[in-house]
């Protein structure tokens with residue numbers, strides 16, 4: 001029941017072939033789950049505690065590309081798949097340098113306990129954790145709203161634009177068929193305290209812009225049941 005990150009110079013490839021032709025056979029559900037995972041990397045990397053100018057540049061571009069191409073990619077459109085191959089790669093270049101946050105911290109135990117695919121676990125948590133983090137993100141949700149094409153994002157109040165960014169990601173997740181509750185994914189109420197403990201101890205959790213507690217993580221999981 002434990003999933004954890006292993007990183008060593010020996011598991012980093014010298015060369016990677018990122019070829020969308022090889023991704024054309026993915027079923028819709030896999031394109032949706034992996035695509036939402038890539039969006040989670042971009043958003044968590046963008047707002048993580050260690051974020052800085054160079055990684056911001058990568059993450060905001062990744063959010064823009066993934067935001068405009070994930071729906072087409074899920075439909076099986078070739079241009080959409082090609083754009084997602086690029087978007088996920090740019091996001092990976094960003095977050096590999098700064099880390100992630102509470103979405104990944106809370107997603108890892110869900111996969112370890114219930115075999116929930118990683119991308120589905122991340123996507124089911126992302127809108128809720130974005131809302132939880134919103135007061136700890138400065139103007140970054142405005143930047144997200146702008147690249148997602150939300151009309152009037154430049155002029156909105158900070159509160160409104162933060163809500164609009166969360167809403168847009170929630171909608172994207174729904175549009176590609178991600179379940180809105182974790183009970184639909186098999187999570188059991190009685191397991192939540194133990195899962196929350198694993199999430200608190202996950203290596204990704206300290207990168208979250210808002211410091212969290214065991215009680216808050218329990219509440220967040222419960223709110224998603």
Ligand SMILES: [Fe+2]
Pocket residue numbers: 037038040041104118122
């Ligand atoms: Fe991930």
